[in-house]
Structures are given as C-alpha cells and as structure tokens.
Amino acid sequence: MIRVQREDFDLGRELAALTAGNHKVGGLAVFVGLVRDMAGHGAGHGAGHGAGHGAGDETVGAMTLEHYPGMTEKMLEKIEREARERWPLEASLVIHRYGRLEPGDQIVLVACASAHRQAALEACGFLIDWLKTKAPFWKLEEGPKGAQWVEARASDDTAARRWAKEEPDAAE
C-alpha cells in the first residue's frame, strides 16, 4: 500500500496494522526518514557532508516538500509493485509526506514484511533507494539566506543503481 499525505503518521499503529493477523510474517524491516536540521549547511553545491558552521541557530531548518500529485502516487505504486515482484513479501507500506516539515519530523516510512529477514531488509532498502531517485518530490529548505531548493545528490543515484539488474534505465 502507498500513501501520500500532509499529516504525520503514527509509526507504532502503522506497523501493527501492517502485519496484524498475518502469522506468515517472520520479519518486518522499517525505514523512517526524518527532517535533519540543515541550519548552517547551505543548500548549494556539495551537499553530502555535515554542517560547516554554526548549526543550531534558531529554527531555520524547516523545509517544504513539493510533489507532483498523480505522478507521485503512480511512481510509488510502480516501485512497490517492482519490490513485490522481486522479493516474497507478505506486506508492504510506503507513506510519504508533503508540505512544511520541521527538523525531527517524520518524512517517509517504508516497511516490508516477509517470512524471513533477508527479503524484508533488501526490499526495504530497494524501496527507499528507488523512491529517492524516482518519486517526484522536491525539498525547499528554509535557511538564513532564504529558501533554497535542495540539489539532487549523485550518491543517491549510485545507491539506486546498485539494485538495477540488467535493465538499463533510459529515462534517467
């Protein structure tokens, strides 16, 4: 199941509901993405390593997540379908939020349940890596110099590519 929503989610409740009544599940792998405090980081080039100066000035780390309604759901469904074709999952859930978020807020949840841990862990890693390079979301960070669009990271593409089997992905 996939959900795109503005409101927060209750992690415990979501996970409990995902596997409720299914006793074939032996493992549940979970990834939760949180808003990192990027104050002082600067959203320009060279994203990828820590805050250079004075992190922690006030509450300048909030961000707004924009997305492409319609395509977002389509892409998430497609990515989830692919995970379920590749691993024997009993259940899967992807929740992605949009709108304004503060440091510490939950942004994304990926959960995969399977009979065994390996399938659950791998499918979870696959889903978050692919989602980061395919799902049409964009982060606008608020900083001391105003709001700036976060640049995509080459390392995210590399992370996603390690799941690519033989099929070349022409569109990227």
Next chain:
Amino acid sequence: MKLLYFAWLKAKTGVAEEEVTPPAEVTTVGELLHWIKGRGPGYAEALADLQVVRVAVNQEYADPCQPVGPDDEVALFPPVTGG
C-alpha cells in the same frame, strides 16, 4: 497540450501550469524543450541546462526522442530530492 512546472523550474518560468499549442513540427520531447526555451527569458533561463531538467509525459519519465502530442500532459522538473 498541458505543461506543468515544478520546484525551481516553476520559480524561473513564473508558471505552474499552462495550456500551449506548439507548432506542428514539434513532435518530440526534445523539440518541445527547444520550443519552450524560445518562449521568453524566464523559459530560456529555466531550461538553460537540460542536464538538470527531467521530463514526464502523462506522468511517466520520458526521454528526448519520445513523441508528444496535443492531448499530452508534459511536466518539467529538476532531479527529485524526496525521501
């Protein structure tokens, strides 16, 4: 044809969504981008570096040689940064 712009492409073009009628010789994504670029300074700036512009046709990623037509929804946006 419906065009949509997201993130900084929306900021640079100053448009979120518009209906356009490109000339008949515009038949592919690549030709469409070239045509959009010529529509004004904001468009030219937004599309100055096509390496950082992604295109979706009817909500699926598309490459430059993909055909486009009057009934299509074409979205232009930067590389995605969700998750």
